[in-house]
Amino acid sequence: MTITVRFAPSPTGQIHIGNARTALFNWLFALKNDGRFILRFDDTDRERSRKEYADQIEEDLAWLGIRPDYVCRQSDRFDLYEQAVEKLKAAGVLYPCYETPEELERRRKIRLSRRLPPIYGREALKLTDEQRRAYEAEGRKPHWRFLLPNFDTDPFEPQRTEVHWNDLVRGPQTVDLASMSDPILVREDGTFLYTLPSVVDDIDLGITHIIRGDDHVTNTGAQIALFRALGAEPPAFGHHNLLTTSTGEGLSKRTGALSIRSLREQGIEPMAVASLAVLIGTSSAVEACPTMEALAERFDPASSSKSSAKFDPAELMVLSRALVQAMPFGEASDRLAALGIMGEKAETFWLAVRGNLDRVADATEWWTIVNDGPAAVGLSEEDRAFVRSAADLLPDEPWDEGTWRTWTSAVKAATGRKGRELFHPLRLALTGRDSGPELGLLLPLIGRERVLARLRA
Numbered sequence: 065m066t067i068t069v070r071f072a073p074s075p076t077g078q079i080h081i082g083n084a085r086t087a088l089f090n091w092l093f094a095l096k097n098d099g100r101f102i103l104r105f106d107d108t109d110r111e112r113s114r115k116e117y118a119d120q121i122e123e124d125l126a127w128l129g130i131r132p133d134y135v136c137r138q139s140d141r142f143d144l145y146e147q148a149v150e151k152l153k154a155a156g157v158l159y160p161c162y163e164t165p166e167e168l169e170r171r172r173k174i175r176l177s178r179r180l181p182p183i184y185g186r187e188a189l190k191l192t193d194e195q196r197r198a199y200e201a202e203g204r205k206p207h208w209r210f211l212l213p214n215f216d217t218d219p220f221e222p223q224r225t226e227v228h229w230n231d232l233v234r235g236p237q238t239v240d241l242a243s244m245s246d247p248i249l250v251r252e253d254g255t256f257l258y259t260l261p262s263v264v265d266d267i268d269l270g271i272t273h274i275i276r277g278d279d280h281v282t283n284t285g286a287q288i289a290l291f292r293a294l295g296a297e298p299p300a301f302g303h304h305n306l307l308t309t310s311t312g313e314g315l316s317k318r319t320g321a322l323s324i325r326s327l328r329e330q331g332i333e334p335m336a337v338a339s340l341a342v343l344i345g346t347s348s349a350v351e352a353c354p355t356m357e358a359l360a361e362r363f364d365p366a367s368s369s370k371s372s373a374k375f376d377p378a379e380l381m382v383l384s385r386a387l388v389q390a391m392p393f394g395e396a397s398d399r400l401a402a403l404g405i406m407g408e409k410a411e412t413f414w415l416a417v418r419g420n421l422d423r424v425a426d427a428t429e430w431w432t433i434v435n436d437g438p439a440a441v442g443l444s445e446e447d448r449a450f451v452r453s454a455a456d457l458l459p460d461e462p463w464d465e466g467t468w469r470t471w472t473s474a475v476k477a478a479t480g481r482k483g484r485e486l487f488h489p490l491r492l493a494l495t496g497r498d499s500g501p502e503l504g505l506l507l508p509l510i511g512r513e514r515v516l517a518r519l520r521a
């Protein structure tokens with residue numbers, strides 16, 4: 065059987081690094097098991113779901129290196145949910161309820177005051193046909209609840225009914241179906257809540273492993289019961305811990321905070337985001353993995369802790385910088401070309417400057433400096449004279465990485481300057497910067513003619 069996983073975001077906002085964690089746990093699981101990855105948009109909430117968000121999510125995933133084998137939308141699949149509703153009704157496990165939210169709240173308070181668990185008491189199951197007709201005549205429309213299989217013969221006598229699963233992340237789990245209310249599957253207006261479409265799709269799409277955030281643990285018991293009521297064996301489940309900011313706040317799609325898009329716009333490397341999103345809150349040290357394969361090697365869902373994982377966005381920059389500074393030219397070349405950095409010198413240029421960059425895009429500043437010279441050079445009169453005299457000692461071409469040393473040794477011997485006094489004015493004249501890539505590497509890239517012009521300026 066092909067391992068099949070899915071990432072099922074609702075397209076109601078920008079996905080953030082916490083959502084990326086879920087997507088990546090699934091992607092890496094598929095990668096390691098030669099499995100399939102399905103992107104499913106949970107867009108049954110027509111009010112809040114937007115196509116722009118769905119498109120953005122696909123783009124964000126592609127940027128992270130996630131390429132779904134199949135993409136689908138729940139809004140295209142309503143027929144399947146209707147069929148499932150009919151099946152459940154026919155089996156007598158989906159029943160109409162007419163309570164208003166106020167009535168439910170009143171009952172909940174009464175149960176609490178009697179020290180009873182505040183779960184739904186299945187009062188609607190007791191309604192006679194006549195009472196139902198009376199409600200409908202009043203204009204009330206029913207919502208529909210799934211009758212949990214937590215009783216022997218009498219639904220009003222629920223009994224402890226344990227559902228077990230061996231969670232890929234959390235290990236053996238048990239929930240008691242008698243401790244929860246029959247979930248509402250269909251609202252008064254005929255729209256579906258998340259539970260039924262999700263289970264129907266997981267069956268229809270052949271999902272073998274559901275990996276998602278641990279905010280869904282309590283849903284799992286009822287969902288397992290629903291899989292069975294629909295005649296399917298439930299898949300395996302894994303619930304990973306959630307990410308929070310350093311101050312312990314949860315992340316939200318709606319605020320756009322730490323959205324994948326904003327990280328991308330800040331020039332953070334995708335594998336820095338992926339490495340942090342996957343490795344934080346696990347027993348593995350957070351390190352920048354340069355490829356998805358390298359990250360897959362480190363990925364072990366069972367090593368995630370059970371409590372939420374705090375992360376510091378500043379760490380993203382540290383990881384990103386490490387990736388940029390070690391990035392082979394082959395990997396950077398397309399992006400450099402898009403920045404206008406190409407030609408025969410592009411590779412030596414990249415190898416010369418990468419160690420000084422925070423972001424790949426920052427290479428353009430150095431490309432401009434190498435090719436067009438510094439915008440402004442603040443040299444004292446005395447240093448300017450020194451630099452001019454140094455120009456006369458420039459070796460002839462061809463130049464290589466040793467030219468800088470040959471040249472500066474000659475300048476040192478001729479002028480008596482050494483250390484910072486010797487090097488700093490030359491660096492300033494050539495680059496306009498106090499610091500930067502090794503001049504031994506930059507000098508041949510700038511070339512004799514341009515170096516002379518800068519020294520004699």
Ligand code: GLU
Nearest residue numbers: 072073074106262275276
């Ligand atoms: N749309 C649900 C969510 O974003 C999916 C949960 C699941 O993976 O089952 O929370």
